[in-house]
Amino acid sequence: MSYAAGIMSGTSLDGIDVAIVKIDTSAPEDPVYEFAAFESYPFEDETKKRIMTALSIDNSDVALICSLNFELGKLFGNAVVAACKKNNLASEALRFVASHGQTIYHHPQKEGLLEPSTLQIGESSVIAEIVKTDVVSDFRYRDMAVGGQGAPIVPYSEYILYRSNYVQRILQNIGGISNATIIPKEGMLKNVLAFDTGPGNMIIDELCQHFYQKPYDSNGSFAKQGSIHQGLLSEFMSHPFIAKQAPKTTGREEFGKDYVHDLLAKYQMPANDWIKTATLFTAKAIAEGVRPYVDKTGSELIIGGGGSYNSELVKMITAELPEAQVMIQEDIGFSSEAKEAVAMVILGHRTMERLPSNVPSATGAAKEVILGKITYY
Amino acid sequence: MSYAAGIMSGTSLDGIDVAIVKIDTSAPEDPVYEFAAFESYPFEDETKKRIMTALSIDNSDVALICSLNFELGKLFGNAVVAACKKNNLASEALRFVASHGQTIYHHPQKEGLLEPSTLQIGESSVIAEIVKTDVVSDFRYRDMAVGGQGAPIVPYSEYILYRSNYVQRILQNIGGISNATIIPKEGMLKNVLAFDTGPGNMIIDELCQHFYQKPYDSNGSFAKQGSIHQGLLSEFMSHPFIAKQAPKTTGREEFGKDYVHDLLAKYQMPANDWIKTATLFTAKAIAEGVRPYVDKTGSELIIGGGGSYNSELVKMITAELPEAQVMIQEDIGFSSEAKEAVAMVILGHRTMERLPSNVPSATGAAKEVILGKITYY
Secondary structure, eight states: OEEEEEEEOOTTOOEEEEEEEEEEOSSTTSOEEEEEEEEEEEOOHHHHHHHHHHTOTTTOOHHHHHHHHHHHHHHHHHHHHHHHHHTTOOGGGSSOEEEOOEEEEEEOSOBTTBOSEEEEESOHHHHHHHHTSOEEEOHHHHHHTTTOOSOOOOHHHHHHHHOOSSSEEEEEEESSEEEEEEEOTTOOGGGOEEEEEEESSHHHHHHHHHHHSOSSOGGGHHHHTOOOOHHHHHHHHTSHHHHSOSSOOOOHHHHSHHHHHHHHTTOOOOHHHHHHHHHHHHHHHHHHHHGGGOOTTOEEEEEESGGGGOHHHHHHHHHHOTTSEEEEGGGGTOOTTTHHHHHHHHHHHHHHTTOOOOOHHHHOOSSOOOOSEEEOO | OEEEEEEEOOTTOOEEEEEEEEEEOSSTTSOEEEEEEEEEEEOOHHHHHHHHHHTOTTTOOHHHHHHHHHHHHHHHHHHHHHHHHHTTOOGGGSSOEEEOOEEEEEEOSOBTTBOSEEEEESOHHHHHHHHTSOEEEOTTHHHHTTTOOSOOOOHHHHHHHHOOSSSEEEEEEESSEEEEEEEOTTOOGGGOEEEEEEESSHHHHHHHHHHHSOSSOGGGHHHHTOOOOHHHHHHHHTSHHHHSOSSOOOOHHHHSHHHHHHHHTTOOOOHHHHHHHHHHHHHHHHHHHHGGGOOTTOEEEEEESGGGGOHHHHHHHHHHOTTSEEEEGGGGTOOTTTHHHHHHHHHHHHHHTTOOOOOHHHHOOSSOOOOSEEEOO
């Protein structure tokens, strides 16, 4: 039995999530992962600003990216140490830390001179030194090296944690971007399908920032006061990503600031109508995305990520998808916010054991590969 | 007994060097490294241009850096496969590949908001897939995470290969930048001192490019036809790096294009006078840098790297440093051009064995650490 920590820092730029997980390897072929603790550390505004600059094609430069890789490594390492301390655990006793890193670019398709590629930063060497243990990082690269989209990255861990012999389970994560993992009833790992469904909180957050200088729509309170604008909704739904066949991935490049501000210049309506319409679009994109795969004999759609705390969004998804039982992670005893950081531990453990953990049916990769890189303390 | 490959791609942007090394571990505590083959693959102009863009603060952006990491990974992987093929070795039989990566930024000191940091690219996951074996990469980061300058990186391997009970040996590498490793007679690893001495071929190359559209001064033929300009030489020697105490590191930031073009705007003289004066500066920077450390009872200064093939430069160093016996790698049966790629194999082997290989007395690091990251095939 040992402990490990997972670090997630998502596209929503909320901050650093740390999950501590107990790993029971008494049956080495089938390790048991038990959730132990979760802590979250918001980014300071200055850090968030530096990340926003680093992920902008217009404003980024090599010196900033070089430095920010080390800066974030320090913040990630400190976050793990703080989480361990709060939970009375010596950080050096962790068997390993698994860090996702901050994605600052992800373009899974060839575009002109640009090769399919991805870039996460938050230097593992710095994390290793601060936490005083081995670090596994850079999970997406190896999948892309065999033709995968490098995303979604969590299906393996979702399969391990959520597979059921009684019901199909659709894990719907709503972070900056939304992604779904579909685990068939009694299914094998190779039958798992996963893909991005489109925007998560990204558009809603950008609108809240624009109109209210707030980072997000707390519990959907702005959306609840708005009305739907049909013209905008149609334009949202005409985004080419919606009609694309799965597996598909998207990112801030498609649904970020530029996209929202182009629309803001085109339509006039009250702030809450913007937010309500964007919320409905987010819900519809999810429903449209998963609908073709819903098992009519029984399906649970389990929502996780920050979006699960927006009750208006959850209500809309429930209404849009009557063919599934829609719930949130907490309804089945899991933690929405901890989910991705826990996933990192499971992927990291696979890497330490020299075992693959990508899911080719989800990413489109040519084969299973061992994800990540190991940095020794 | 096994084989491994080292990949070096230096600041001079010449191309990709691949060394194949036989590792004899019959005495596991003291492995023997035997040079087996060396191949070099020049970058195509387009690749060189993309790297130059990526390392420029003004022109770089996150999308290019993201893509170029994968592009270079592919070139590095292909270079190893080609080198193996040429030497009748199956690439998947290599025990590992150790890749230095292309440095696109290195600032060892804090500068305003920028933290001490370094950035090498050439994705290890892509190399692993192409070569079909494990890869060790990113050697400089871990040293910087403990306060080191992340450079020089080769002293450990130089110590292993060149230590002598009879004479002090100074390994003088002349790539884009020049660096020296000083191995005392009968010295222990902790007595090894290493530091950058200043520009290597960087200034000379920039001038050859400017005046002749040639990448370098072949065997010093332009310098041989020029005269020394004392004003320019004094200005060169007044560069603050020259008077700095070791350990010290420098890079393209200090002696690159901007530096040369500022001087070109300031002085007027024939092309070959520029080149001769720059060559003498390069020689003097080396002599000034190592002079305080020369063992008067016997010292060999062994020149490696591309600069060792510039006989005018070697002649100048010999004249500037009468207190040492100046020679080139080939004089003692080694290969100048293979030296750094061979070093990568030795460092990579240490990492695979979970052993440290930075030299704190050379980098200024607080302690010995295990360098690099491991990517499994």
